[in-house]
Amino acid sequence: MNIDKNSLIPFYLQIEQQLTEKISSHEIKPGDPIPTEAALCEIYGVSRMTARKAVDYLVRQGRVARFRGRGTFVIDTSLEQKTVLPLDRHFTASDIARELNQTLENRVVEFRREKADAETAALLKLPVGTPVYFMIRLRLLDNKPFVYEKSWMLSEPFPDLTREHLNHSKYAYLEAQGYTPSGSSKQISAELPANTVRQALDLSRDEPILHARSVAYFTDGSPFEVADIYYNQRYYRFSLEARC
Amino acid sequence: MNIDKNSLIPFYLQIEQQLTEKISSHEIKPGDPIPTEAALCEIYGVSRMTARKAVDYLVRQGRVARFRGRGTFVIDTSLEQKTVLPLDRHFTASDIARELNQTLENRVVEFRREKADAETAALLKLPVGTPVYFMIRLRLLDNKPFVYEKSWMLSEPFPDLTREHLNHSKYAYLEAQGYTPSGSSKQISAELPANTVRQALDLSRDEPILHARSVAYFTDGSPFEVADIYYNQRYYRFSLEARC
DNA sequence: GAGTGGTCTAGACCACTAA
DNA sequence: TAGTGGTCTAGACCACTCT
Numbered sequence: 001m002n003i004d005k006n007s008l009i010p011f012y013l014q015i016e017q018q019l020t021e022k023i024s025s026h027e028i029k030p031g032d033p034i035p036t037e038a039a040l041c042e043i044y045g046v047s048r049m050t051a052r053k054a055v056d057y058l059v060r061q062g063r064v065a066r067f068r069g070r071g072t073f074v075i076d077t078s079l080e081q082k083t084v085l086p087l088d089r090h091f092t093a094s095d096i097a098r099e100l101n102q103t104l105e106n107r108v109v110e111f112r113r114e115k116a117d118a119e120t121a122a123l124l125k126l127p128v129g130t131p132v133y134f135m136i137r138l139r140l141l142d143n144k145p146f147v148y149e150k151s152w153m154l155s156e157p158f159p160d161l162t163r164e165h166l167n168h169s170k171y172a173y174l175e176a177q178g179y180t181p182s183g184s185s186k187q188i189s190a191e192l193p194a195n196t197v198r199q200a201l202d203l204s205r206d207e208p209i210l211h212a213r214s215v216a217y218f219t220d221g222s223p224f225e226v227a228d229i230y231y232n233q234r235y236y237r238f239s240l241e242a243r244c
Numbered sequence: 245m246n247i248d249k250n251s252l253i254p255f256y257l258q259i260e261q262q263l264t265e266k267i268s269s270h271e272i273k274p275g276d277p278i279p280t281e282a283a284l285c286e287i288y289g290v291s292r293m294t295a296r297k298a299v300d301y302l303v304r305q306g307r308v309a310r311f312r313g314r315g316t317f318v319i320d321t322s323l324e325q326k327t328v329l330p331l332d333r334h335f336t337a338s339d340i341a342r343e344l345n346q347t348l349e350n351r352v353v354e355f356r357r358e359k360a361d362a363e364t365a366a367l368l369k370l371p372v373g374t375p376v377y378f379m380i381r382l383r384l385l386d387n388k389p390f391v392y393e394k395s396w397m398l399s400e401p402f403p404d405l406t407r408e409h410l411n412h413s414k415y416a417y418l419e420a421q422g423y424t425p426s427g428s429s430k431q432i433s434a435e436l437p438a439n440t441v442r443q444a445l446d447l448s449r450d451e452p453i454l455h456a457r458s459v460a461y462f463t464d465g466s467p468f469e470v471a472d473i474y475y476n477q478r479y480y481r482f483s484l485e486a487r488c
Numbered sequence: 489g490a491g492t493g494g495t496c497t498a499g500a501c502c503a504c505t506a507a
Numbered sequence: 508t509a510g511t512g513g514t515c516t517a518g519a520c521c522a523c524t525c526t
């Protein structure tokens with residue numbers, strides 16, 4: 001219930017630890033408020049900026065949520081009912097929407113041709129500077145954004161790709177052209193997103209999200225698309241099946 | 245090069261945006277320092293706390309790294325040579341270590357029996373209160389921690405599990421008992437870890453990490469282990485294969 | 489010694505919420 | 508209207524790095 005002002009550990013960390021302890025031990029229960037910032041200043045004898053910094057870390061860890069004018073409350077994770085989406089299957093527009101009985105929307109944010117940079121070219125096995133499609137799509141289920149996707153795709157055997165195709169289904173277009181996507185390799189990381197991504201996915205400034213660097217292949221193993229995919233874990237969970 | 249003090253957007257966000265722009269456009273190149281905090285105060289006419297807060301977000305986004313006494317530098321991601329580990333396969337001690345020609349260590353942090361709580365019991369299909377093993381392991385490759393793992397495992401057909409087994413290979417022990425693990429379902433999320441996890445994995449206070457909630461099954465489909473697995477993305481990347 | 493980032497203070501004004 | 512969190516200031520002392 002007190003901090004050691006001679007400790008090498010910063011005040012805000014000591015306060016964070018004590019609040020964490022009280023939350024873990026259910027001394028402060030899910031849904032309950034933690035002490036107000038003014039109260040923390042009193043209790044621990046620190047300034048408000050220091051008290052706030054302690055709470056900042058709890059917010060960023062997803063333990064508490066702040067509400068201006070109301071207070072700061074312990075998050076009740078048991079109440080979270082999130083839809084589970086598979087990371088190891090491609091989201092085929094119609095499939096998922098039909099299964100969940102929800103509307104699906106693909107919002108094309110950007111769509112143009114550009115020349116492949118070194119990294120993209122290497123992944124797509126093209127010479128640097130080859131024209132490719134560049135597109136950004138925001139995908140929504142029931143008007144809630146679940147994926148923000150920046151993608152570079154071959155333009156060579158697909159000269160007539162349009163925004164219309166992207167609004168509907170990119171993979172359906174490829175199939176119609178006689179090319180069958182078979183899968184992708186993804187590298188997954190946890191990141192605090194840049195502001196453009198954060199705003200598109202309607203997230204707070206403190207929510208880390210899942211990011212996948214994806215390289216998609218046709219059935220013959222040749223790569224046709226490189227993408228940066230950002231997954232919104234506010235409304236969804238993402239799953240995968242692992243083997244031994 | 246200036247901020248709008250009448251804007252509704254906080255000063256620190258405006259500054260962050262401008263620095264982001266300069267980094268993206270390579271006006272400030274990877275490896276180069278961004279302006280010092282004192283300089284930012286001058287340039288934008290703000291106090292140091294405000295300037296710092298702008299830089300805080302860049303740090304948390306992994307765009308820059310601060311070094312006390314030296315400065316704050318744009319991170320050069322192209323220099324990152326990280327080992328790729330598969331998320332969709334179980335890390336079998338010997339396999340990975342052998343393949344990479346690195347040493348593997350399993351450090352048992354905690355090991356005891358406890359009674360299954362409601363959630364664990366449900367996932368393991370046991371009555372609440374059934375005794376289970378609880379263990380925390382830190383796993384290191386070449387002395388660098390790559391996984392922190394909290395696990396609850398059946399104790400019923402395995403009465404004689406010891407710390408020794410955990411130091412060596414948990415799955416080898418199960419196999420020796422005639423039970424073959426076949427795979428697991430995982431739910432993946434991005435999180436800022438709690439301090440215990442952060443310290444064990446030797447991470448900064450601002451690095452989000454990958455977290456998996458895993459339920460592992462035997463070949464007959466019965467669950468034998470629930471685990472919270474935290475993946476260190478400082479030295480490693482994590483990959484998976486997706487199908488269409 | 490000069491310059492860097494890390495922490496901290498004691499105020500302030502504001503927007504929002506609830507009684 | 509009182510209380511909450513959101514932002515901001517203008518200082519301060521410190522540990523560390525580089526020269």
